[in-house]
Amino acid sequence: MEGQSVEELLAKAERDEAERLQRITVHKELELEFDLGNLLALDRNPPTGLRRAGPTPEAELQALARDNTQLLINQLWQLPTERVEEALVARLPEPTTRLPREKPVPRPRPLTRWQQFARLKGIRPKKKTNLVWDEVSGQWRRRWGYQRARDDTKEWLIEVPGGADPLEDQFAKRIQAKKERVAKNELNRLRNLARAHKMQLPSAAGMHPTGHQSKEELGRAMQVAKVSTASVGRFQERLPKEKAPRGSGKKRKFQPLFGDFAAEKKSQLELLRVMNSKKPQLDVTRATNKQMREEDQEEAAKKRKMSQKGKMNSAPPRSGGKRKGEHHQGGKRRK
Amino acid sequence: MRPLTEEETRVMFEKIAKYIGENLQLLVDRPDGTYCFRLHNDRVYYVSEKILKLAANISGDKLVSLGTCFGKFTKTHKFRLHITALDYLAPYAKYKVWIKPGAEQSFLYGNHVLKSGLGRITESTCQYQGVVVYSMADVPLGTHILLRYKRPETGDSFANSSQVQLKKKKSAYTLENILQGKIWPS
Numbered sequence: 001m002e003g004q005s006v007e008e009l010l011a012k013a014e015r016d017e018a019e020r021l022q023r024i025t026v027h028k029e030l031e032l033e034f035d036l037g038n039l040l041a042l043d044r045n046p047p048t049g050l051r052r053a054g055p056t057p058e059a060e061l062q063a064l065a066r067d068n069t070q071l072l073i074n075q076l077w078q079l080p081t082e083r084v085e086e087a088l089v090a091r092l093p094e095p096t097t098r099l100p101r102e103k104p105v106p107r108p109r110p111l112t113r114w115q116q117f118a119r120l121k122g123i124r125p126k127k128k129t130n131l132v133w134d135e136v137s138g139q140w141r142r143r144w145g146y147q148r149a150r151d152d153t154k155e156w157l158i159e160v161p162g163g164a165d166p167l168e169d170q171f172a173k174r175i176q177a178k179k180e181r182v183a184k185n186e187l188n189r190l191r192n193l194a195r196a197h198k199m200q201l202p203s204a205a206g207m208h209p210t211g212h213q214s215k216e217e218l219g220r221a222m223q224v225a226k227v228s229t230a231s232v233g234r235f236q237e238r239l240p241k242e243k244a245p246r247g248s249g250k251k252r253k254f255q256p257l258f259g260d261f262a263a264e265k266k267s268q269l270e271l272l273r274v275m276n277s278k279k280p281q282l283d284v285t286r287a288t289n290k291q292m293r294e295e296d297q298e299e300a301a302k303k304r305k306m307s308q309k310g311k312m313n314s315a316p317p318r319s320g321g322k323r324k325g326e327h328h329q330g331g332k333r334r335k
Numbered sequence: 336m337r338p339l340t341e342e343e344t345r346v347m348f349e350k351i352a353k354y355i356g357e358n359l360q361l362l363v364d365r366p367d368g369t370y371c372f373r374l375h376n377d378r379v380y381y382v383s384e385k386i387l388k389l390a391a392n393i394s395g396d397k398l399v400s401l402g403t404c405f406g407k408f409t410k411t412h413k414f415r416l417h418i419t420a421l422d423y424l425a426p427y428a429k430y431k432v433w434i435k436p437g438a439e440q441s442f443l444y445g446n447h448v449l450k451s452g453l454g455r456i457t458e459s460t461c462q463y464q465g466v467v468v469y470s471m472a473d474v475p476l477g478t479h480i481l482l483r484y485k486r487p488e489t490g491d492s493f494a495n496s497s498q499v500q501l502k503k504k505k506s507a508y509t510l511e512n513i514l515q516g517k518i519w520p521s
Contacts, residue, residue, distance in 0.1 A: 254337040257391060261369045261384060264338065268363045271344060276357055283461065 024074065026067040034075050037095025041072040112192040153178055336375040336395060343408065347372070347379060350406070350414045351424070353465035354478050358427035375400075378407040379414070381423065418477060421467075425475035428467035430460045432481070439470050442477075 033042040043064075053060040079090040111119065118124075134141040134149040141149035158170040207213070207221055223245050227233040238244075255264075339347065352359050362370070362381070369384040375398060382390070382402025390401040405420040434442060438452025454471055460481060468476045 254340065257336060257338065257373070258388070259338065261371060264371060265364055265369070267341075268344060268348075269360055271341070272348060272352075272357070272360050272363065275345070275348060275352065286461065 024070060026070050028067075028071070032068065032071050034072065035095055035097045036075060036079065037093050038097055038099075039072070039076075039092075040097060041068055041075075043068050109196045112195075113188070336373050336390070336398065336401075339372055339374050339379065343374065343379075343412070343414075344372070346408075346412065347406070347414045350416055351420075353480075354416075354424050354429070354467060355427040356429045358429065361427060362423060372405070373401070374408070377409075379405045381405050381420075416478065421475050421477065424478060425467055425469075428475075430457045430464050430466040430481075431469055432456050432460075432466045432479070433469045433471055433473075434476075436471060439476065442468065448479075 028043070028045055030045050033044070034040065035042070049060050049064065050057050076090055079092065081088055081090050083089070128143060130143060131140040132143050132149040141147060143149065153174050158174070160166060160170060164170075208217070226236045229236060348359060370381060371384065371387065373380050373382055373387065375395070380400065380402045386402055390398060403419055403423065404417055405423075406414055406416040408414055433454040433456070434448055434452050435454045438448050441452070442448050460466060462481065464481045465478060466481050467478050470476055
C-alpha cells in the first residue's frame with residue numbers, strides 16, 4: 001500500500017515536473033530576438049495559427065501572447081541578479097533598439113546681435129587659455145569669474161586721477177561701473193532671448209537706456225506712465241493741446257459662443273416683439289391717400305351740384321363732369 | 336466667431352423683416368432644432384447648434400464658413416443680405432412677384448425688371464415693399480424692393496385687385512395700364 005502510494009507520489013511528482021517544464025518551455029520554429037534593455041521580444045514566426053483561427057482569434061492570440069511572454073521571462077531569469085534592499089533585482093543590459101525622437105528637431109535660433117556683427121565683419125573667436133598668470137597674487141588665476149586675475153574692484157589702493165573731484169569715492173565708482181556693466185549685459189541677454197522667442201520684453205517704464213527712442217515708443221511710454229497712478233490715470237492733467245489717447249477704452253466683451261441658447265432665443269424674440277410693436281399698424285400713405293380721395297369726391301360732388309344749379313339758371317351746359325384735373329390720381333398729384 | 340451683439344441683431348432683423356415680416360420669429364424659434372446666428376469675419380451665419388459645436392473645434396483663422404451665410408456687415412456696420420439666404424427667406428416671404436420667362440434671364444444678369452416683364456404680384460403690395468422674386472415656375476430668384484408701384488385707386492381695392500389678377504392671366508396688356516413704374520433690385 002505504502003509502496004504503491006510512494007510510487008504514485010513519485011509518478012505524480014514526475015508528472016508535475018513534466019507539466020511545469022512543459023509550461024515554461026515553448027517550442028518555436030524560429031528563435032525570438034530579444035532586446036532586454038527595452039524588454040522587447042521579436043517573434044518572426046509566421047502566424048499560421050492565427051490565420052487558421054477564423055473570425056474570433058481570441059484564444060489563439062492569448063496563447064501566442066502567453067508563449068512569447070514566457071520566453072521573455074525565461075531570458076530575464078538568465079540575467080545577472082543582485083539584491084537591493086531585500087528584493088531580487090536583475091540588471092538589464094543596454095538597449096540595442098534605437099528609438100525614434102520623441103520631439104521634433106529644434107529649430108535653429110536666430111543669431112544674437114554680436115553673432116550677426118561678427119559674421120558680417122568676419123570675426124572668429126580666438127582661442128584663449130582659461131588661466132592667466134596674476135602678478136599681484138603670484139599664482140595662476142582664472143581669466144574671468146570667481147577670484148579672477150585682474151579684478152579692478154578688488155584693488156586696495158587707487159590713485160585719484162588728475163581731473164577728478166578729490167572727495168569722490170573711487171572705490172564706489174568702480175563698483176558702480178561694474179554694476180552698470182552687469183545690468184547692461186543682462187539686458188542684452190534678455191533682449192536676445194526675446195528676439196529668439198519673438199516675445200516682448202516688459203521695458204523699464206518704456207524708456208530706452210541710451211535714450212534713442214522713436215516718437216511712438218515715447219508716446220507709449222508716456223501713456224503707460226500716466227496710467228500708472230493710484231487712480232489709474234483718472235486725475236492726470238493733459239497739456240493744453242494734447243489729444244486724448246486712442247483705444248484706451250475698455251475692451252469689448254462679447255457673449256460666449258455657446259451661451260445659453262434658450263436665453264439667446266428669448267432675447268431675440270423679445271427684440272422682434274419690440275420691433276413689431278413700434279411699426280405703425282396703420283399704413284400712413286394709404287390712409288392719407290384714401291382721405292384725399294374722399295375729399296376730392298366731396299368737392300367734385302359739390303361742384304357738380306353748383307354747376308347744375310348754374311346750368312338751370314343760365315347758359316347751355318358745359319362739358320362739366322369729367323375734367324382731367326379731377327380724375328383720380330391722388331397720390332401722384334399730391335407728390 | 337462670436338454671437339451677435341444687441342445692436343447688430345437689431346440691424347440684421349430690420350433688414351430681414353423687410354422681406355419676411357413677422358415670419359422672422361419662425362427662423363429664430365424653430366420646432367425642429369436650435370438654430371442660431373453667429374458672426375465670423377463680419378459675416379453672419381445661420382447654423383444649427385450641432386454644427387456650431389463641431390465648428391468650434393476649428394481655429395478662427397482656418398474657418399472659412401459654417402452653416403448658411405445670411406449676409407455680412409459692412410465697414411460702417413450696415414447689414415447686406417446675400418443670395419445664400421434665399422433658401423430661408425423664400426418660404427416665409429410675405430410679398431411675392433413673379434416675372435415672365437423673357438425677363439427672367441435679364442433679371443438674373445442684374446438688370447431692372449420693367450412692367451412688361453412682370454407676371455403676377457401679391458395683392459396689397461405697397462410701394463417700397465421688399466419682395467421675393469420668383470420665376471413663373473415658382474423658383475425663387477432673388478429679393479428686391481418694389482418702387483413706384485401704384486395699385487388701382489378705387490374704393491373696393493381688394494376685390495378689384497383680385498379681378499386684376501385674373502385679368503393678368505388672360506392678357507398682360509391690361510396690367511400695363513394699371514401698374515406703373517419699375518421694380519428695382521435692393
